[in-house]
Amino acid sequence: MAKKKRSKAKGCSQEQTKELATKDEEAPPVEVKTAKKKRRQKEATTEKCATIEKEPEKDKDKEKDKDKDKDKDKKDDKDKKDDKKDSDAKKEDKDKEKDKKKDKDDKTTKQKKSEHHESDTHTMVSPAKTTVAAVTAKTQTTRTTIEKADxxxxxxxxxxxxxxxxxxxxxxxxxxxxxxxxxxxxxxxxxxxxxxxxxxxxxxxxxxxxxxxxxxxxxxxxxxxxxxxxxxxxxxxxxxxxxxxxxxxxxxxxxxxxxxxxVMRPDFYILHDHIEVGKKLGGGAFGDVHVGKMKTGEKETIDVAVKKLKGAMNKKQRAEFMKEAKLMRRFDHPNIVRMIGVAAQEEPVMIILELAPGGCLKNKLKDNPDLSKEKLTDFAIGGCRGMCYLAARKVIHRDIAARNCLLSSKDEVKISDFGLSVADTNVLKLDKLKSMPIKWLAPETLRKGEFSTKSDVWSFGVMIWEIFAHCKTDPFPNMNNTEAKAKILSKEAPMSAPEGTPDLIKAVMLLCFTQDPETRPDFEGLFKILAPNETPPMKPVDMALFETYSVPAGTK
The missing domain is CATH 3.30.505.10 (SH2 domain)
Structure with a gap:
């Protein structure tokens, strides 16, 4: 009977089964039992086993419900954080849009102001202007005008x-x-x-x-x-x-x-298509100089020098570059580099010059230390002749030096680089001397910022020293700019002539170094000393041909 009950308690745990078996062994033997009592015991045992088996499942269900509640709380917290992030991101995007709109409005305002400035009437003539002039209180008209202006x-x-x-x-x-x-x-x-x-x-x-x-x-x-x-x-x-x-x-x-x-373009306007640019020869303040060829006919070309404006410059820089071209096209002298034309139809703007195949005077002197004194004297006379021509036309070069002189195929000196030059003025006064070559400047320039044809005479004296020193060093050797400036302002001869310089050239150089510009000789006087048998270049009949340009910034 005990075996039969243990089999019926199948599905209970081992402890539960043992407990039931023990109860069966302790029960007093029963001889007569009714079928009804047996059925009750069986049902009670089965119900107890089922109850004991379900209790762990309920605990598990409770744990699961708790875990679900925790997960739900975490998800709700995450959703709240995400909502906050989205809200902050939207706010940040709105702020960025406002900043972009403000920048765009500011840019548009500056653009319109700049466009107004280009016109001499300070207004842009457009359909928008006409509409605005006739504007009434009608909102639609105003809106249309703004759209047209945009x-x-x-x-x-x-x-x-x-x-x-x-x-x-x-x-x-x-x-x-x-x-x-x-x-x-x-x-x-x-x-x-x-x-x-x-x-x-x-x-x-x-x-x-x-x-x-x-x-x-x-x-x-x-x-x-x-x-x-x-x-x-x-x-x-x-x-x-x-x-x-x-x-x-x-x-x-x-x-x-x-x-x-x-109004037609002047004859000296040259098309870019007619210019072939070759290797670079050198560079200046505003542009680089190249060897080139210019087309002069169907099949004819000539060798030229091409001065190219550096990069895409602004209007002020371009005007300064073109000022040099305007000045140079008025010159016609064998000791001045001749300007052939200007190519200004597109970028880069170019000045077309005669080619000086002899190269730079400074390089010629450095590379040929055995040049004769007669050759060196010819260089000095040629430079003086060219400067005499410029001074007679009230042109102040402002940068006379061996580096700014070129040579023809016959070693004839040609004054070049007129980027700093001015015309039709006796004295140019600058408030500041920016990027100027100190060792070539006259005392009055260093003291008062004054430039004149007389200050060019002083610089020519320095160039004479360069010629007879073969440009082995810069002027004022073994001195820095501060020391050289003190020497120039000392009211003494700033430099002695290099060894081997002819006496006549020594005398001319010392005259150039006269401290007072009023008593310093002019180029015509110097030329008469250097070439007494030659007539100085003639002065122009009509000085109106050499009118000046806008005075550089910082001048008086």
Whole structure:
């Protein structure tokens, strides 16, 4: 019977089964039991086993429920953190958008101010201007005006801009990158005009310069929706806009300014396509000098020197570079490097010069220490002759030195590098001497910042020392700039002539080193001493040919 009950308790644990078996053994023997009592015992035992078996499952379910609650709490915390991060990110994005919008507005404002400055009327003539002038309190009209103004600030991409420049070269009234200060003598009558390329805020722009009532107007072309316009007439091409204004006599400004006659490019304007640039010869403040060839006919070319503007410079730098070209094209003398022309239609701007195959005078002297005294004297006379020609035309070179003289195929000295030169003035005074060659400067220049043809005479004396020293060292050997400056201001002869210098040359050098510029001889006086049998270069009949340019910044 015990065996039978243990089998029926199958599914209980070992301890539970043992407990039941023990109870069965302790029970008093029963002889007579009813079927009803046996059934009750069986049911009780089965129920107890089932209860004992389910209790661990309930505990497990409780643990699972607790774990689920913990996971839910963690998930809720994570969701809250994520929501906060999203909120912070959105706020940060909004702040960035506000900053971008503010930067864009500031940039637009600066661009518009810069564009206004380019025009001499300080306004851009565009459809937007006309609309604003007629604005009423109507909101829609104001909105339309602003939209038009925004479109007018569009800019063609670089490829389109390059195509425009190449196309405009075909028209004689297109003057390329010529600065506005260089065209004042080209526009003489009302209606005379030319088109040029400029930059506003570092961005390329096209402008038309036109004479009206004795005053030159500089007006920017507007660009938007792939069309160009000045005032009312729009077209996809700048040259068609110009032609339409000529044909219809439609004013380009509200004051009635009209286009009548396009002014042709001068003969000294040379196309980039006609220039072949070769190896580099040297460099200066604004550009590098290269050997080159210039096309002069269908198959004819000549050897030239090409001075290229360094990189894409701003308007002020470009104007300084072109000022040198304007000055040089007025010179015609065998001891001055001749300017052939200027290529200003596109970047880089280039000055085309006669080629001096003999190279730099300084290099010639250093590489040939055995040159005769007669040869060295010829170098000094040639330099003096060239400076005599410049001084007679009231040109102050400001940088006379052996490094700035070139030689022809016959070793004839040619004055070059007019990047610092000025014309049509007796004295140029600078507040600061920035990047100037101290050892070549005159006492009055170091004391008061004054430059004149007399200060050029002092510098010429230093160049004579260089010639007869064969440029073995810089002037004032074994002295730094501070020591050399003190020597120049000492009111004594700053340097003695190099050993072997002819007495005549010694005397001329000492005259150049006269402390007082008033008593210092001029170039004509020096030339008469150096070449007594030769007539000095003639003075020009008309000094108006050598008018000056804008005075450099920092001058008085």
């Amino acid at each position: 479109k007018s600030t569009e800019q063609p991409d670089e490829t389109v801009d390059a195509d425009i420049a190449r196309m405009l070269i075909c028209f004689p009234w297109y003057h390329g990158l010529m600065p506005r200060d260089e065209i004042s003598d080209l526009l003489l009558d009302d209606g005379d005009f030319l088109v040029r390329k400029t930059d506003v805020g570092g961005r390329p722009k096209y402008a038309i310069s036109v004479m009206n009532k004795g005053r030159i107007r500089h007006i920017l072309f507007n660009y938007g929706d792939k069309k160009w316009w000045l005032k009312d007439l729009k077209n996809s091409n700048i040259y068609n806009v110009v032609q339409q204004h000529i044909d219809t006599k439609t004013p380009v400004q509200a004051d009635g300014t009209v286009l009548i006659k396009g």
